[in-house]
Amino acid sequence: MQHIEVNHVSLVYDTPGGKVPGVDDVSFTMAPSEFLCLVGPSGCGKTTLLNIIAGFLSPVAGEIRIGGNAVNGYGQDRGIVFQDFAQLFPWRTALGNVTFGLEMKGVAKAEREAIALEQLKLVKLDKFAHSYPHHLSGGMQQRVAIARALAYNPAVLLMDEPFAALDALTRDDMQRLLADVWRETRKTVIYVTHNVAEAVFLADRVIVMTPHPGRVKAEVRISLPRPRDPLSVEFLEYQKALLRHLSEPSRADAQ
Amino acid sequence: MADNVPATTAGALRTAPGATTGRGGAWWRTPVRTAIPFVVVFGLWEFVARLGIFPKRLFPTLEEVAQTFVELTARGILPHHVFETVLRLIAGFALAALVGIAIGVMMGRSRRAEDIFLPLVSICAPIPGIAYAPLFLLWFGLGDFSTILLVGFVSAFPIIFNTWTGVKAVKEIWVRAAHSMGADDRRLFRKVILPGALPYMLTGLRLGLAQAWRILVGVEILAAVPWGLGWMIFGAREFLNTDVMLAGIVAIGIIGFILEKFVFERLERYTVVRWGMMTA
Ligand SMILES: Nc1ncnc2c1ncn2[C@@H]1O[C@H](COP(=O)(O)OP(=O)(O)O)[C@@H](O)[C@H]1O
Numbered sequence: 001m002q003h004i005e006v007n008h009v010s011l012v013y014d015t016p017g018g019k020v021p022g023v024d025d026v027s028f029t030m031a032p033s034e035f036l037c038l039v040g041p042s043g044c045g046k047t048t049l050l051n052i053i054a055g056f057l058s059p060v061a062g063e064i065r066i067g068g069n070a071v072n073g074y075g076q077d078r079g080i081v082f083q084d085f086a087q088l089f090p091w092r093t094a095l096g097n098v099t100f101g102l103e104m105k106g107v108a109k110a111e112r113e114a115i116a117l118e119q120l121k122l123v124k125l126d127k128f129a130h131s132y133p134h135h136l137s138g139g140m141q142q143r144v145a146i147a148r149a150l151a152y153n154p155a156v157l158l159m160d161e162p163f164a165a166l167d168a169l170t171r172d173d174m175q176r177l178l179a180d181v182w183r184e185t186r187k188t189v190i191y192v193t194h195n196v197a198e199a200v201f202l203a204d205r206v207i208v209m210t211p212h213p214g215r216v217k218a219e220v221r222i223s224l225p226r227p228r229d230p231l232s233v234e235f236l237e238y239q240k241a242l243l244r245h246l247s248e249p250s251r252a253d254a255q
Numbered sequence: 256m257a258d259n260v261p262a263t264t265a266g267a268l269r270t271a272p273g274a275t276t277g278r279g280g281a282w283w284r285t286p287v288r289t290a291i292p293f294v295v296v297f298g299l300w301e302f303v304a305r306l307g308i309f310p311k312r313l314f315p316t317l318e319e320v321a322q323t324f325v326e327l328t329a330r331g332i333l334p335h336h337v338f339e340t341v342l343r344l345i346a347g348f349a350l351a352a353l354v355g356i357a358i359g360v361m362m363g364r365s366r367r368a369e370d371i372f373l374p375l376v377s378i379c380a381p382i383p384g385i386a387y388a389p390l391f392l393l394w395f396g397l398g399d400f401s402t403i404l405l406v407g408f409v410s411a412f413p414i415i416f417n418t419w420t421g422v423k424a425v426k427e428i429w430v431r432a433a434h435s436m437g438a439d440d441r442r443l444f445r446k447v448i449l450p451g452a453l454p455y456m457l458t459g460l461r462l463g464l465a466q467a468w469r470i471l472v473g474v475e476i477l478a479a480v481p482w483g484l485g486w487m488i489f490g491a492r493e494f495l496n497t498d499v500m501l502a503g504i505v506a507i508g509i510i511g512f513i514l515e516k517f518v519f520e521r522l523e524r525y526t527v528v529r530w531g532m533m534t535a
Pocket residue numbers: 013014015020021022040041042043044045046047048049212
């Protein structure tokens with residue numbers, strides 16, 4: 001059974017300057033617990049597509065199904081991590097941020113704090129449970145955001161370039177951590193990035209999008225054992241393959 | 256993990272042990288720096304007063320003002336004036352805060368409310384508060400009721416404006432995160448919009464309070480209330496009691512200082528400053 005189905009989804013932005021296509025006729029499906037990376041040049045519509053799947057935007061054509069049900073607006077079955085560090089609530093501690101979803105679900109205080117602490121442990125931040133976000137570094141804030149999106153136990157995790165604004169060393173750490181978190185939680189993950197090495201390191205499957213307006217250009221299954229070695233020959237081969245797909249003109253569309 | 260270093264470790268180290276010695280000064284630096292302008296002004300005042308260019312009644316020395324202040328306090332007159340004024344201030348300001356925040360939030364959240372209120376508020380706000388006074392006194396009669404209503408009306412404007420701005424400045428990403436975590440409208444409001452807009456709302460409340468002072472002292476005379484600092488100050492003019500006027504002004508200054516130091520600064524320290532949404 002497929003967990004997520006994206007069927008011929010298109011979106012057009014209505015701007016004062018006219019209509020701007022966001023994404024154009026995108027289709028793919030995902031198995032439960034699959035880790036999918038969306039790769040594409042900046043401005044091709046990755047964020048738009050993720051926001052449609054999250055339910056923040058309604059497509060003008062096509063539909064999304066999650067677990068067989070058509071998506072109609074946002075919902076607690078999807079956890080979301082944005083690129084912007086400012087996504088955390090500054091008026092809540094790390095723990096308070098992570099408990100938010102559970103609080104909305106009506107989970108009792110003691111229980112939701114226990115669960116939240118467990119999630120913070122998963123991202124190795126239990127020591128900072130009582131810190132406010134402005135006392136945490138960017139990488140730590142993003143880890144809190146991941147813990148927050150996992151805490152209320154959604155089946156799907158949507159991530160929009162969560163590590164793009166971090167320095168390279170921290171980003172490597174974060175990728176390893178995320179791979180571990182995914183192995184333990186077995187969420188279905190859609191992860192947006194424009195970094196091919198990141199995609200090869202994390203994904204079961206990579207979808208390459210065309211430049212604006214975004215369409216699916218190619219699909220690449222990454223069949224490397226985990227944990228992956230970014231220095232192995234196979235890893236580099238996959239990177240090259242993705243880069244080739246990204247740079248080759250749209251005429252030779254793989255679809 | 257290299258990333259486990261909190262972003263502000265350096266800052267915390269600099270300020271944590273003995274925060275008062277910050278920027279290489281001793282603890283008395285700040286109070287002294289604050290006191291200097293007052294010492295200069297008081298010195299000049301005393302100098303002019305003792306020169307005797309002006310009649311003593313119109314330009315009393317600091318000593319005489321202090322004496323009057325102490326005497327009025329001891330006889331219970333000043334405390335009575337202060338009590339009545341502060342009560343009106345609190346009542347009017349509370350009214351302004353409630354109504355102002357409610358309208359400001361509505362304007363920030365709903366396009367319809369914005370279209371209705373913004374033109375009204377924009378036109379009414381710049382009109383000096385005292386200009387409304389005769390109208391209020393005719394409609395609602397002399398006395399406390401009109402005074403409090405007018406204070407509330409006039410000081411609501413800065414609160415409305417700043418709350419509106421603050422609500423509009425709430426980050427869309429917070430709203431999206433809260434929605435995806437299952438927040439309904441009511442909880443989105445209480446747990447995201449309100450704290451998110453708080454820095455602006457506090458600014459609005461500060462400005463509102465200043466506005467409330469201004470209009471209250473003026474309207475106390477017009478509204479023919481028997482007690483109140485405004486009444487005391489204007490009443491003193493009849494008998495050329497300059498020292499009483501100055502004692503009243505000093506009392507207003509002290510109350511303002513207390514409200515700023517012990518209410519607003521504290522509120523800020525425990526909220527927006529602690530959350531890093533505003534620097535101290
Ligand atoms: N709110 C918006 N209004 C109008 N156009 C938008 C908006 N958001 C994105 N776009 C346009 O849609 C296209 C895709 O944007 P986006 O999904 O953010 O791309 P990506 O995330 O891949 O960089 C871009 O051309 C962008 O200019």
